[in-house]
Amino acid sequence: MLRIAVCQLPLNVENHHENIDLANSAIQEAAAQGAKLVVLPELTNSGCVFRNIDELEERATTLDGALLKEWAALAYQLKVVLVAGLAIKESGCFYNVSVIIDSTGLRGCYKKVHLWNDEIDFFTPGTEPPLIVDTDIGRIATMVCYDIEFPEWVRLTMLGDATILALPINWPDTGRPSTQTPLIAVLVQAAASQNKLVIAAADRTRTERDVAWVGSSVIADSDGLIKVMADRNMLDEAQVLVVDVEVPENRKLGPRNDARTDRKPELYQKLLNK
Amino acid sequence: MLRIAVCQLPLNVENHHENIDLANSAIQEAAAQGAKLVVLPELTNSGCVFRNIDELEERATTLDGALLKEWAALAYQLKVVLVAGLAIKESGCFYNVSVIIDSTGLRGCYKKVHLWNDEIDFFTPGTEPPLIVDTDIGRIATMVCYDIEFPEWVRLTMLGDATILALPINWPDTGRPSTQTPLIAVLVQAAASQNKLVIAAADRTRTERDVAWVGSSVIADSDGLIKVMADRNMLDEAQVLVVDVEVPENRKLGPRNDARTDRKPELYQKLLNK
Numbered sequence: 131m132l133r134i135a136v137c138q139l140p141l142n143v144e145n146h147h148e149n150i151d152l153a154n155s156a157i158q159e160a161a162a163q164g165a166k167l168v169v170l171p172e173l174t175n176s177g178c179v180f181r182n183i184d185e186l187e188e189r190a191t192t193l194d195g196a197l198l199k200e201w202a203a204l205a206y207q208l209k210v211v212l213v214a215g216l217a218i219k220e221s222g223c224f225y226n227v228s229v230i231i232d233s234t235g236l237r238g239c240y241k242k243v244h245l246w247n248d249e250i251d252f253f254t255p256g257t258e259p260p261l262i263v264d265t266d267i268g269r270i271a272t273m274v275c276y277d278i279e280f281p282e283w284v285r286l287t288m289l290g291d292a293t294i295l296a297l298p299i300n301w302p303d304t305g306r307p308s309t310q311t312p313l314i315a316v317l318v319q320a321a322a323s324q325n326k327l328v329i330a331a332a333d334r335t336r337t338e339r340d341v342a343w344v345g346s347s348v349i350a351d352s353d354g355l356i357k358v359m360a361d362r363n364m365l366d367e368a369q370v371l372v373v374d375v376e377v378p379e380n381r382k383l384g385p386r387n388d389a390r391t392d393r394k395p396e397l398y399q400k401l402l403n404k
Numbered sequence: 405m406l407r408i409a410v411c412q413l414p415l416n417v418e419n420h421h422e423n424i425d426l427a428n429s430a431i432q433e434a435a436a437q438g439a440k441l442v443v444l445p446e447l448t449n450s451g452c453v454f455r456n457i458d459e460l461e462e463r464a465t466t467l468d469g470a471l472l473k474e475w476a477a478l479a480y481q482l483k484v485v486l487v488a489g490l491a492i493k494e495s496g497c498f499y500n501v502s503v504i505i506d507s508t509g510l511r512g513c514y515k516k517v518h519l520w521n522d523e524i525d526f527f528t529p530g531t532e533p534p535l536i537v538d539t540d541i542g543r544i545a546t547m548v549c550y551d552i553e554f555p556e557w558v559r560l561t562m563l564g565d566a567t568i569l570a571l572p573i574n575w576p577d578t579g580r581p582s583t584q585t586p587l588i589a590v591l592v593q594a595a596a597s598q599n600k601l602v603i604a605a606a607d608r609t610r611t612e613r614d615v616a617w618v619g620s621s622v623i624a625d626s627d628g629l630i631k632v633m634a635d636r637n638m639l640d641e642a643q644v645l646v647v648d649v650e651v652p653e654n655r656k657l658g659p660r661n662d663a664r665t666d667r668k669p670e671l672y673q674k675l676l677n678k
Contacts, residue, residue, distance in 0.1 A: 279657070282676060320593070324555060385521065401560055
């Protein structure tokens with residue numbers, strides 16, 4: 131059983147220094163509640179709706195910058211694994227990334243491959259697969275937001291033997307009726323079940339320059355059941371959702387079925403690559 | 405706008421002749437309500453929980469048998485496209501199939517590739533991709549039940565330019581808590597959104613030899629929204645669910661995003677085939 135926290139934060143592109151304070155408070159709260167894995171939203175350090183590249187330049191950090199040193203110290207002190215979405219600059223390019231940090235420091239950085247909407251004007255798309263790292267609490271994969279709309283991408287985490295997928299998101303509110311489960315939660319549930327993964331998705335909130343967010347941070351178990359979901363009546367406040375989840379030991383879907391071995395890769399290869 | 409019906413039937417392996425009467429009544433009712441596409445459950449002619457191969461032999465039909473002639477006449481008379489799950493025998497092997505029938509007759513037969521549980525003791529798995537046929541009401545794809553747990557398989561329907569996926573199912577009840585959306589509906593919603601497809605899934609009901617069924621026939625639109633779902637308080641009765649659904653004209657997910665062109669096939673090919 132693993133105690134996981136997803137931190138839903140009211141990020142603010144206008145006053146981006148506040149974002150780190152919000153994140154640090156949420157990490158402290160999650161650790162105080164006993165969480166061993168703490169997931170933060172996409173672009174936690176910057177917000178999302180940039181007016182121009184200068185705004186992104188001003189907000190982006192680097193992989194050897196002060197923020198990641200601070201979080202590495204926090205992960206060590208609190209004995210947690212942190213997964214966070216960030217805007218970073220590297221070799222003159224900007225990337226929308228997710229980093230995995232444990233008590234030993236930065237374990238890796240995944241660059242978002244599938245970019246959403248105006249992100250293509252600001253960020254360079256990644257070309258590497260989802261990051262997967264072994265930690266003290268399990269084999270953790272990460273990707274970012276819209277990536278999960280591509281089931282081929284989630285498959286790589288199962289094929290890479292991950293058992294937990296930590297997913298920083300900024301899911302825009304497209305006016306979908308609120309009586310149904312938000313689409314991002316549906317996608318998380320389906321991906322969890324199809325790959326027998328625990329998935330923990332941390333969303334942002336607070337309308338930013340006319341873009342509203344669904345605010346549906348969610349943790350699903352490997353049967354695709356929702357273990358916890360953000361309260362969508364509290365969209366202006368930070369929410370730290372903490373829950374214990376069974377991490378699967380295999381990919382069994384039933385007594386004679388298995389999500390991994392029931393695949394027919396030779397058939398997919400032949401047909402999908404035509 | 406297309407009017408679609410999914411027919412949820414209380415099938416019965418013990419008295420399989422009743423099944424066809426149930427199916428014919430449901431087809432008539434769906435047509436009377438103006439449906440142009442009528443979807444029936446998996447293994448409509450046989451039921452599912454066979455004790456031995458003789459039982460399957462007794463219940464299976466053939467592609468040139470009386471049942472398909474009867475349904476071709478019905479499709480012609482009622483001006484509907486029928487998609488139905490059947491047990492068939494061909495060249496000495498049994499297959500769990502889905503057939504598409506329109507006013508011109510049998511248009512094709514898909515043999516289930518991913519077999520569930522004891523099906524592997526009775527049926528030969530198919531080796532051909534999902535069936536996709538052009539009809540007067542649109543380009544319709546079909547596969548069967550557990551196939552939808554494999555997103556690679558659903559992708560083939562989008563890549564084959566289908567806009568509607570008709571899915572005969574028999575979804576066993578695994579005791580999942582009923583307060584959440586049934587997993588099969590979640591999978592249908594995710595697949596619909598990820599591929600911008602309308603998906604119409606017809607389930608069966610009536611506990612059969614100790615196997616219970618979820619009874620969650622569902623139609624989702626291409627945004628992954630549930631348009632109609634079976635009433636799970638009426639599991640002993642046939643339910644014909646009819647709804648009008650917008651058939652998508654493209655794969656757009658947003659102003660600058662597209663479910664098809666945002667894929668990175670060269671990356672998937674490199675990584676998934678390693």
